[in-house]
Amino acid sequence: MCSEIERLSETLKASHDVLVITGAGISAESGIPTFRGAGGYWRSYDAAKLATLQAFENDPKTVWEWYDYRRQMIAAAQPNQAHLLLASLEDRGKRVFIITQNVDDLHERARSRDVVHIHGSVWEVNCLAERRVYENRQTPLAEIPPHCQCGGLLRPNVVWFDEDLPAGALSAIEEYYRQRKPEVVLVIGTEATFDYIRSFVQRAKYAGALIVEINPAVTAITPTADYTLHQPATEAMRILTGEAV
Ligand code: OAD
Numbered sequence: 346m347c348s349e350i351e352r353l354s355e356t357l358k359a360s361h362d363v364l365v366i367t368g369a370g371i372s373a374e375s376g377i378p379t380f381r382g383a384g385g386y387w388r389s390y391d392a393a394k395l396a397t398l399q400a401f402e403n404d405p406k407t408v409w410e411w412y413d414y415r416r417q418m419i420a421a422a423q424p425n426q427a428h429l430l431l432a433s434l435e436d437r438g439k440r441v442f443i444i445t446q447n448v449d450d451l452h453e454r455a456r457s458r459d460v461v462h463i464h465g466s467v468w469e470v471n472c473l474a475e476r477r478v479y480e481n482r483q484t485p486l487a488e489i490p491p492h493c494q495c496g497g498l499l500r501p502n503v504v505w506f507d508e509d510l511p512a513g514a515l516s517a518i519e520e521y522y523r524q525r526k527p528e529v530v531l532v533i534g535t536e537a538t539f540d541y542i543r544s545f546v547q548r549a550k551y552a553g554a555l556i557v558e559i560n561p562a563v564t565a566i567t568p569t570a571d572y573t574l575h576q577p578a579t580e581a582m583r584i585l586t587g588e589a590v
Pocket of ligand 1: 447
């Protein structure tokens, strides 16, 4: 192991408070496609037709078919070593706060305890008649588009491109920065296309955190990162934690 990585690993080992920001890349090794890279959804699907409120209003069936397909894929997937090793940091007494852009539940299934879904969850639906959000894990869906017991049309409780971020998630993140001071930030498997993702990282960096990016590619975070491990998430997490699960 080169001395720089040894130092990173030691810093992580000695830290008490770790902020983790994840994107589609952390779930790629669980078999869930990313969005922008090779084989990514946006290479073969039009985001404007599947991931906007306008698309849903025009054609809820097509949008729900895509989410039903993704729900089935997520249900069949398992957390990988990167998810598991992140969760194991908590078993070692660290406080770990995860901000994920992923709509899957692989962090929770790996037993991470403090996870904020900034782009929502495929396992929640929102009744458009009652404006009520609740869990729905039926896979495959019996009816597309699905309806609430009240008769109202359901939508996936995810954030689309033409929508605001969920207030609850934003206030949980605000609360986190007010109360805690992460020593290390792990930014794993994201292109960091959105400015708010970059700002979460910048904010911790200004407060003195060491920024470690894990991504085989160069991204919008790479210039901000103190160090980038250009490896798949599972391999990089094994190197950083010095462990296998
Ligand atoms: P992207 O698909 O934009 O980026 C995935 C990143 O993961 C890329 O930088 C890859 O290099 C990296 N990657 C691929 N395999 C990896 C591996 N095994 N280990 C580590 N990294 C790997 O996904 P996000 O940045 O998450 O939003 O995209 C953000 C948002 O854009 C998504 O939440 C979604 C999308 O459009 C909405 O739908 C609103």
